[in-house]
Amino acid sequence: MLRKLLKYEWRATCKVMVIMDSALILLTLAGCCILHTDIFNHTDAVPMAVLMVTLYALSLTALGIATLFYLYFRFYRNLFTQEGYLMHTLPVTPLQLLHSKLIVGYIWTLLNASLIMVSILCLAFVAGYHFAVTHGMDGIWDRMIKELALESPAAENGINAFYKIFGYTPLEFFRQLIWLQLIGSFVSLLTGYVSILLGQLIEKYKLMASVGFYIALYIINQIFCSILMLVPGLQILVQDTGNFLYSYYRDMMGYAILSQFLVGIVFYIAAVFLMRRRVNLD
Amino acid sequence: MILECKDLTKTYHGFPALSDISLQIDEGHIIGLLGPNGSGKTTLIKLIAGLLSPSSGTISIEGNPVGPASKSLISYLPDHFYLDGHRKVKDIIGFFHDFYRDFEPLRAYDMLGKLNIDPNQKLKTFSKGTKEKVHLILAMSRRAKLYLLDEPIAGVDPAARDYILQTILSNYDENASILISTHLISDIENILDQVVFLHKGRIHTHACVDELRQETHKSIDDLFREVFKC
Numbered sequence: 001m002l003r004k005l006l007k008y009e010w011r012a013t014c015k016v017m018v019i020m021d022s023a024l025i026l027l028t029l030a031g032c033c034i035l036h037t038d039i040f041n042h043t044d045a046v047p048m049a050v051l052m053v054t055l056y057a058l059s060l061t062a063l064g065i066a067t068l069f070y071l072y073f074r075f076y077r078n079l080f081t082q083e084g085y086l087m088h089t090l091p092v093t094p095l096q097l098l099h100s101k102l103i104v105g106y107i108w109t110l111l112n113a114s115l116i117m118v119s120i121l122c123l124a125f126v127a128g129y130h131f132a133v134t135h136g137m138d139g140i141w142d143r144m145i146k147e148l149a150l151e152s153p154a155a156e157n158g159i160n161a162f163y164k165i166f167g168y169t170p171l172e173f174f175r176q177l178i179w180l181q182l183i184g185s186f187v188s189l190l191t192g193y194v195s196i197l198l199g200q201l202i203e204k205y206k207l208m209a210s211v212g213f214y215i216a217l218y219i220i221n222q223i224f225c226s227i228l229m230l231v232p233g234l235q236i237l238v239q240d241t242g243n244f245l246y247s248y249y250r251d252m253m254g255y256a257i258l259s260q261f262l263v264g265i266v267f268y269i270a271a272v273f274l275m276r277r278r279v280n281l282d
Numbered sequence: 283m284i285l286e287c288k289d290l291t292k293t294y295h296g297f298p299a300l301s302d303i304s305l306q307i308d309e310g311h312i313i314g315l316l317g318p319n320g321s322g323k324t325t326l327i328k329l330i331a332g333l334l335s336p337s338s339g340t341i342s343i344e345g346n347p348v349g350p351a352s353k354s355l356i357s358y359l360p361d362h363f364y365l366d367g368h369r370k371v372k373d374i375i376g377f378f379h380d381f382y383r384d385f386e387p388l389r390a391y392d393m394l395g396k397l398n399i400d401p402n403q404k405l406k407t408f409s410k411g412t413k414e415k416v417h418l419i420l421a422m423s424r425r426a427k428l429y430l431l432d433e434p435i436a437g438v439d440p441a442a443r444d445y446i447l448q449t450i451l452s453n454y455d456e457n458a459s460i461l462i463s464t465h466l467i468s469d470i471e472n473i474l475d476q477v478v479f480l481h482k483g484r485i486h487t488h489a490c491v492d493e494l495r496q497e498t499h500k501s502i503d504d505l506f507r508e509v510f511k512c
Contacts, residue, residue: 088333
């Protein structure tokens with residue numbers, strides 16, 4: 001039954017999600033094309049460049065938020081409004097309903113986050129490459145591309161500076177970022193789902209209550225994450241390390257991933273517990 | 283026995299919607315669940331369908347508590363539209379066929395054809411009456427053990443009512459039972475063989491229609507008006 005639920009959930013979300021992800025891809029392509037021209041190589045084009053970068057950043061943020069909120073809305077509408085009369089009378093368990101929404105939602109959230117990341121990297125690459133070529137620095141650019149893929153810093157290579165500040169090679173940093181994204185996407189999705197499920201416990205104004213729970217859960221997550229990320233700072237202060245920033249950045253990502261992993265487990269257990277409660281559709 | 287409710291109570295915001303309902307339904311009956319507004323008809327049906335949880339008491343359908351097993355035996359028609367209007371009728375039929383083993387698509391297409399309803403059209407494009415018919419066709423295209431029909435004829439014209447009642451009669455299995463909730467008693471009186479009168483969340487009467495008529499020398503409609511006189 002879970003497979004059938006997944007099939008229909010995927011079909012139901014496909015249309016809207018494909019439109020949003022296509023918009024993101026088009027935005028990236030348009031950005032790359034604009035950056036590849038000489039349009040920003042004039043001093044008087046600076047305000048235009050700032051405006052376009054701002055619009056690009058806002059569009060990415062809007063698409064990321066829209067994806068999440070569409071999936072929240074779909075979860076709410078499909079399970080707790082009129083459509084819930086169909087879903088809750090199917091011969092499936094409440095956990096199968098939750099898992100179908102969670103798996104499909106996670107795939108879309110991850111795809112969206114990956115596209116956003118790729119979009120930023122593409123634009124950074126095109127802008128850097130265009131700058132290097134137009135300023136006669138082709139050699140430096142080629143060398144930098146090769147060095148970015150290196151596993152360990154050597155004294156003579158250009159990424160040594162990055163390593164000295166952050167305690168990672170760019171490749172290591174990117175790996176950590178991917179882990180954070182994998183877990184963070186799951187937590188983001190669950191934050192909305194758990195809020196909606198908590199809202200169902202309230203007798204009146206369930207949707208309003210869900211919004212309130214979402215804000216509360218978001219703040220709790222941020223506080224927990226911040227507290228856990230203070231740990232590397234405190235350790236460094238105790239150890240009295242000479243290079244504070246280097247040591248802090250090196251450990252910070254690990255603690256951020258750990259905090260999201262723990263929050264993810266707690267939210268998942270909460271979602272399972274809340275879904276198992278008997279439903280009460282008004 | 284298809285349905286057994288024991289000491290069923292449901293409270294909303296501290297107020298009882300149903301109190302100590304004990305009800306047994308055997309197979310092969312069409313039971314009218316009758317009562318004025320707010321008497322608890324929809325609440326009882328939703329409890330049996332698994333859309334509400336009881337405050338106390340138990341429900342079993344062919345010995346199964348409310349859950350996936352009981353839901354596979356029940357065909358439920360709510361008192362409002364609940365299907366996604368953006369979906370085509372044939373897609374909804376596919377959905378029902380995928381999830382309910384006892385759903386018979388051929389029967390659904392046959393009924394749609396008789397009513398000239400195009401399965402390739404989206405549900406939202408139909409009139410209210412046609413939507414009601416589509417919902418009923420979907421519910422009655424299952425070989426369920428228990429049909430829960432909540433106000434199936436409330437929003438349609440008399441001609442459509444006749445069609446709906448005919449559909450109900452001609453599609454249900456002799457081993458199944460139908461629980462119909464309605465206000466329009468005179469329209470369905472002739473197809474009922476048992477009635478349950480609900481009054482303020484309690485069972486006022488649960489009797490065989492013929493026996494009740496003989497005892498009181500009144501139609502069920504007249505009896506209802508007498509019992510629930512304002």
